[in-house]
Amino acid sequence: MTRLYPKINDYLYIQVASSDAAESEIEYKSRIAEIEEEAFLIEIPMQEGNGRLKKLFMGDELSVYFITEGGVKNFFNTHVVGFREDVIRMVKVRKPDVDSVFKIQRRSFFRVSAELELAVKDHNGSRFLVRTDDIGGGGTSFLSDTKVKLDLGGRLLCWLLVPYRNGSSEHVYFEGEIVRIKELENGRNLVMLKFAAISDTERQKIIRYCFERQFDFRNR
Known part of the structure; x- marks a missing residue:
């Protein structure tokens, strides 16, 4: 054990x-x-x-x-x-x-539910703002309108706003790869990303946020 x-x-x-x-x-x-x-x-x-x-x-x-x-x-x-x-x-x-x-562990980052602001830029240079559905050390998912054209395997440049318990916040930059797109009944898409390129420092910022959130959930 x-x-x-x-x-x-x-x-x-x-x-x-x-x-x-x-x-x-x-x-x-x-x-x-x-x-x-x-x-x-x-x-x-x-x-x-x-x-x-x-x-x-x-x-x-x-x-x-x-x-x-x-x-x-x-x-x-x-x-x-x-x-x-x-x-x-x-x-x-x-x-x-x-x-x-x-x-x-590097292979099994836990995820937490989180509505965070995510600025996205696709390979065509189009920019849009979405909110995450969950976040973890290995990736994130966000909700998007079906009119936003996204493809499986596509790469997105992302800037995530991460708030902490002490009132401070950080911007986290990463490149994400779309691994799944799920159509929801409300006419929106749930887009799941894995981190294709992210520095250890940026990943630690996300892990710290997840840890704080998990800690908050446990103490409710």
Whole structure:
């Protein structure tokens, strides 16, 4: 059975929720020093590249992932619940429920229902604005009028507007390939796209959004 929690000495990769969009994008790295029944004790997170330490405060919300066998990223949300002064200063973060830890493998990105604004440009240079029906790390689908001519296997240049819980938003650029077109009873088409060309950075923005949405659904 694949383990669901990180263990002592595993590294955690952390983003801190912030109303400052640039700050919330910074990724910090920390190590688990101890594990309690309801919390992880971690070292002060450090920004990779420049070694800057991140001071955390009680209640800070964190988006975290750790990596298991085969490079699988396991995501969870948590918050700071305390501190401990030992040989080193440690931050205590709440241990997530097992069922709120999400695995994200390259081959099987989960999808969430989402009505996001998507600007599309086809190979003829025609542009149109649609709303997505769902979104995931591997692709998206959107609703379109039947008068918009689209072909299976066609490539579309897309700009997606992605809003986050902290109030910030990002534009995500990708090239999508149409893998299915389904006619709906309301006279519209559901167009399903897979990401044919997308950078890892852009994909991470979408995965972060999906993770936040999934987290919100679970907490309703």
